[in-house]
Amino acid sequence: MIHIDASEGEGGGQVLRTALALSMVTGQPVLLENIRARRPKPGLMRQHLTCVGAAQAVSGAQVDGATPGGQTLRFTPGPVRGGDYHCSVGTAGSVMLVLQTVWPALLLADAPARLTLQGGTHNPMAPSFHFVEQAYAPLVRRLGAAATLQLRRCGFYPGGGGEVHAELHPAGPEGLQPFDLTARGPLIGRHAECLVPGVRRSVAERELGVLRDQLGWAFDHRAIPVTRQNEGPGNALLATLRHAHVTEVFCSIGEKSRSAETVGEDVVRQVQHYLGSNAALGPHLADQWALPLGLAVWRSGRAARYTCTEVSLHASTNFQTIERFLPVQFEARPLPDGQAMQVEVRPTGDNAA
Missing domain, CATH: 3.30.360.20 (RNA 3'-terminal phosphate cyclase, insert domain)
Known part of the structure; x- marks a missing residue:
């Protein structure tokens, strides 16, 4: 079992979401402690509990500690399954964060998955539907996994009520194929x-x-x-x-x-x-791209790179969490022009090509 102190680094909900995703991907149980301990309202909130419930649904996991305000969670996954799923946050909490919790595991599922997600679609401190559909999803498709997202109804704080439909396909016969993304192009x-x-x-x-x-x-x-x-x-x-x-x-x-x-x-x-930079990715996409790219590097045994405007504390914490589960290593360094960072993801140990 992997033990994670979720208060380390940025200390927010991303540690929980990444850990859930990679627990499902690798089949390794995880024990998270001090969840969101540094936040004004520590512990699991409704949105985080929906992420846990969605992960439990797609993997048949055994879960202990999934209670409002809980700061310790034990998650033991089973096999990830495609199929039809419905997830409702019940508030205006972000459905896009719920989607990004289960999407990495569904890249390696046994069949396509169709998700109906209800809650907030455009939230502060979370990726908007437009960001995920237009910026994130195209990169995932380039890895070799088809996906279609539809915004049926917008949802804002405090009313929520938004609805997103997602059809997510596992990687094709060649598996996830990493690629370099060092220039944005014209x-x-x-x-x-x-x-x-x-x-x-x-x-x-x-x-x-x-x-x-x-x-x-x-x-x-x-x-x-x-x-x-x-x-x-x-x-x-x-x-x-x-x-x-x-x-x-x-x-x-x-x-x-x-x-x-x-x-x-x-x-x-x-x-x-x-x-003002010549980097390919902005700070938020640089953070969120790390997990699917790390999966592709792990599965293929080939390294890949991308450039970004900056590596935030949120991103570096995400890198560290991914390294706890996968035999990959993230290295971030400034480029000579001083206008961008380069992140390289390399396989390690026996997984290296």
Whole structure:
């Protein structure tokens, strides 16, 4: 059994999600202690319990300690199975984090999986649906595993009520195939859109106006998509940069305490930070890409690299958690130009090619 002190490093819920995913992938039981110990509300919250329940459902796991506020969890997985699954957070907690908990294991399942996920789709401190569908999923497909994601209904805090359908296929006959991603390639397109269900249209116009004035982007009415009243009230501003080799999506969530101009300026900062570097991946995609790439390196025995604007504490903690389960090693180093980092993932021990 692998023992993990979940308070180490960044100390948040990502340690739990990565540990659950790789416990299912490797079949190794895991004991997590001090879960979210550094957070204002330590322990397992509803969203984390949904991740545990989803992992239990797809692997037939035995679970001890899955209680609200619990800081110790024992997870003993069985074989991962494809099939139909329904997961409801029951609050506005992020369904995208639930999806990313089970997706790595389902890459190696015995059959495709079809998931219906209900809860929040656009949350602070979590990847948005648009990010996962447009930035993360295409990279997973390049590894050799098909996936289709559909946003049926947006879900915002505090109402939730969003719904996402996902059809996830295991890797093809050649297995997961790692690849280098060191350049983003030429810019093919860029666009922004603003979600404002139950919110005045003028909020979207002001947020998009900040991007127009500070980035020089032009917009038409399609930048404000039609959303139903029962999907809100809620607000998310999204900016997408589509390059030849990678797509990046930057998001900021509107709240009562934040002006439309503050939301717009947040997205501008994210875009400018990315464009100020020549790296392939932004900080969030660099973090989330580590797990599926680590799986591919492990299964193939071949190393792979990617460049990113920075390696956050969240990412380095994720690297360390992955290394606890898989015979791979992450090495991050700055590139000579000082504008980017390179992360190399290498197989170790008998797994090295």
